[in-house]
Amino acid sequence: MTMSHVGPATKGAAPAPAPRRHIAPRTVDTLVQVSVIVALAAFWEFGARFGALNPFLLPPLSTVLVRLWTDLLSGVVLVDLGLTLYRALSGFLIAALIGIPLGIVMSRSKAVRWFFDPLISVGFPMPKIAFLPIFILWFDIYDTSKIIMVAFSCFFPIVAATYAGTTALDKWPIWSARSFGAREHEILWEVHLPMALPQILTGLQVALPVGMITTVVTEMLMGGRGIGGAMITAGRFADSVGVFAGIVEVIILGFVVVKSLEYLRARLLIWHPETRR
Amino acid sequence: MAATAPAPMPSAGSPRLYHLAGTLLRYAPVAVLFIVWDLLGRTGLISRQMLPDLADIFSAFTTMLLSGDLLYNSARSISRAATGLGLAVVIGIGAGLLMASFRPVRLIVNPIVQLFYPMPKSALIPVVMIWLGLGDSSKILLIFLGCLLPVVVGTYNGAKGVNPFLLWSAASLGASRAQVMREVVLPAAMPDILNGCRTALAFSFILMVSSEFVIATDGVGYMISSLGDGGLYPAMFAAIFFVAAIGFAADRLYAALVRRLLRWREA
Numbered sequence: 001m002t003m004s005h006v007g008p009a010t011k012g013a014a015p016a017p018a019p020r021r022h023i024a025p026r027t028v029d030t031l032v033q034v035s036v037i038v039a040l041a042a043f044w045e046f047g048a049r050f051g052a053l054n055p056f057l058l059p060p061l062s063t064v065l066v067r068l069w070t071d072l073l074s075g076v077v078l079v080d081l082g083l084t085l086y087r088a089l090s091g092f093l094i095a096a097l098i099g100i101p102l103g104i105v106m107s108r109s110k111a112v113r114w115f116f117d118p119l120i121s122v123g124f125p126m127p128k129i130a131f132l133p134i135f136i137l138w139f140d141i142y143d144t145s146k147i148i149m150v151a152f153s154c155f156f157p158i159v160a161a162t163y164a165g166t167t168a169l170d171k172w173p174i175w176s177a178r179s180f181g182a183r184e185h186e187i188l189w190e191v192h193l194p195m196a197l198p199q200i201l202t203g204l205q206v207a208l209p210v211g212m213i214t215t216v217v218t219e220m221l222m223g224g225r226g227i228g229g230a231m232i233t234a235g236r237f238a239d240s241v242g243v244f245a246g247i248v249e250v251i252i253l254g255f256v257v258v259k260s261l262e263y264l265r266a267r268l269l270i271w272h273p274e275t276r277r
Numbered sequence: 278m279a280a281t282a283p284a285p286m287p288s289a290g291s292p293r294l295y296h297l298a299g300t301l302l303r304y305a306p307v308a309v310l311f312i313v314w315d316l317l318g319r320t321g322l323i324s325r326q327m328l329p330d331l332a333d334i335f336s337a338f339t340t341m342l343l344s345g346d347l348l349y350n351s352a353r354s355i356s357r358a359a360t361g362l363g364l365a366v367v368i369g370i371g372a373g374l375l376m377a378s379f380r381p382v383r384l385i386v387n388p389i390v391q392l393f394y395p396m397p398k399s400a401l402i403p404v405v406m407i408w409l410g411l412g413d414s415s416k417i418l419l420i421f422l423g424c425l426l427p428v429v430v431g432t433y434n435g436a437k438g439v440n441p442f443l444l445w446s447a448a449s450l451g452a453s454r455a456q457v458m459r460e461v462v463l464p465a466a467m468p469d470i471l472n473g474c475r476t477a478l479a480f481s482f483i484l485m486v487s488s489e490f491v492i493a494t495d496g497v498g499y500m501i502s503s504l505g506d507g508g509l510y511p512a513m514f515a516a517i518f519f520v521a522a523i524g525f526a527a528d529r530l531y532a533a534l535v536r537r538l539l540r541w542r543e544a
Binding site: 127214 | 303307309310326327384385388392394399400401406407476480482485486487490501502505510513524528529
C-alpha cells in the first residue's frame with residue numbers, strides 16, 4: 001500500500017516517516033479554511049472579552065454558546081428551529097407542488113402559457129414580501145398566512161425555471177424516443193422531465209433561500225415563536241446574547257438546509273455530466 | 278374586454294401600433310385577474326374589507342401620490358436600497374476578483390462565504406438594530422450584507438471560469454496583470470457578475486421592505502404596515518401595488534442595462 005491518495009482518513013496511525021514533504025494541496029486548503037473559522041471565532045471571543053469590541057454589541061462567543069446550550073436543554077431552541085423549518089419547508093413544498101406541474105403544463109399548452117406567462121413575468125421580479133400585509137388581512141397571523149406567504153415567494157422562481165427548462169429542450173432525444181414508439185406520457189416522464197431536471201433543481205435552489213428569508217421575516221412580524229420571533233423579541237428587549245444565539249441557530253439551519261438540497265441535486269443528477277467533475 | 282384593435286391583421290396600421298396591440302394582448306391576463314377581482318367584490322362573494330374596490334384603491338393611490346407621501350417614502354426607501362446595493366456591488370466585485378486571482382485571499386474568504394451564504398439574511402435585522410439603532414445606517418448595512426455574497430460568488434465564479442487560453446494569449450502579447458484583469462477577466466466574467474447583481478437587486482428589495490416592516494419610521498415598508506395597522510386597506514393595497522411596480526420596473530431597467538453591457542456577446 002503506497003500513500004498515493006491522501007484522503008481525510010489517513011491522518012492517524014502515524015505511518016513510517018517516509019516522504020513527508022508532500023502533503024496533498026487539498027488537505028492544506030481544508031486546514032487553512034478551518035483555521036480561518038477558528039481564528040474568526042477566537043477573534044470574536046477574545047475581542048469581546050478583552051474590551052476591543054463592545055460586549056453589548058458583540059457578546060463573547062462563549063456566552064452565546066452557553067445561552068444556546070441552556071436553551072437547547074430546555075427545548076426552546078428545538079421548538080423554534082422546528083417551527084421555522086416546518087413553515088419554510090411546507091411553503092417551499094407547496095410552491096414546488098404547484099410550480100413544477102404548472103411550469104410543465106405551460107410549456108405544453110398554448111392556452112395555459114398565454115394566461116400564465118405574463119402573470120409570471122410580472123410577478124417574478126416583484127418584491128413578494130410587500131404582499132405580506134394582504135396575507136395577514138386574508139389569513140390572519142397564524143401559520144396559514146406564514147406558509148402561504150412563503151409559498152407565494154417560492155412559487156415564481158420554481159415555475160419560471162421549470163417552464164424555461166421544459167421549453168428549450170433538445171429535439172433529438174424526443175424524436176428518437178418517439179421513433180422507438182414511446183407514448184406522449186412516457187416521453188414526458190422519461191425524456192422531458194430528466195432533461196429539464198437540472199433547471200428545475202436550480203429553480204428550487206433559488207427558491208429555498210428566498211423562502212427561508214421570508215419565513216424569518218414573517219416570524220419577526222407576526223410572532224408565534226420560530227427563530228425570527230425569538231430573535232426579534234430578544235432584540236426588542238436589548239438582549240444581544242439572545243440575538244446572537246439566534247444568529248448561530250440561523251447559520252446552522254441555513255447551512256444544513258441548503259447543503260441538503262445540494263446533496264439531493266448531486267444524487268438526483270448522478271447520471272448528469274455536471275456531477276462527474 | 279377592452280378594445281384591443283384587430284391585432285393579427287397584417288398591415289392594419291403602423292408597426293408601432295401593431296406592437297402596442299401585441300403588448301396589450303400579451304398582458305390581457307393581468308386585466309382578466311383584475312376583472313375577476315372586481316366581480317368577486319361586486320357580487321359580495323368576498324367582503325370589501327378583504328378585497329377593496331379597485332376604484333377606491335385607485336383614488337387612494339392618487340391621493341397619496343398628490344400629497345407626496347408615496348413619493349417621499351419611496352425616495353427614502355430607494356435611497357437606502359441603492360446605497361446598500363451600490364456598496365455591495367463595488368466591494369463584492371472587488372472581493373470576487375481578488376478571490377479569483379490570489380489563492381491566499383480565496384482560502385481566507387471562502388470559508389466565510391461558505392458559512393454565511395446559506396444564512397437567511399433577514400435574520401440580521403435584530404443584529405443591525407442592536408448595532409446601529411433604528412436609523413438609515415442599520416438598513417443600509419443590512420441591505421449591503423444581504424447583497425454582498427451573491428455579487429462575490431457570481432464574480433468569483435465568473436472570473437474563475439475564464440478560459441485560460443484567453444489569459445495566456447493576453448499574457449504572451451505582453452499584457453500586464455492589471456491589463457489582463459481589466460481587458461480580459463472582467464469582460465469575460467461580466468455575464469456571471471451581472472447575474473449575481475440581479476440576485477442582489479432582488480434581495481435588496483426584499484430586505485428593504487422587510488426591514489422597514491420591522492424597524493422604521495419612514496419608507497414604503499413602514500407606510501404599508503402603518504396603513505394596514507390603521508385599517509386603511511384601499512390605501513394599503515395601493516401602496517403595495519406601487520412597491521411591486523417599482524420592483525418590476527427596477528428589474529426591467531436592469532435587464533435593459535444588461536443587454537447594453539453585453540451587446541458584444543453573440544449578436
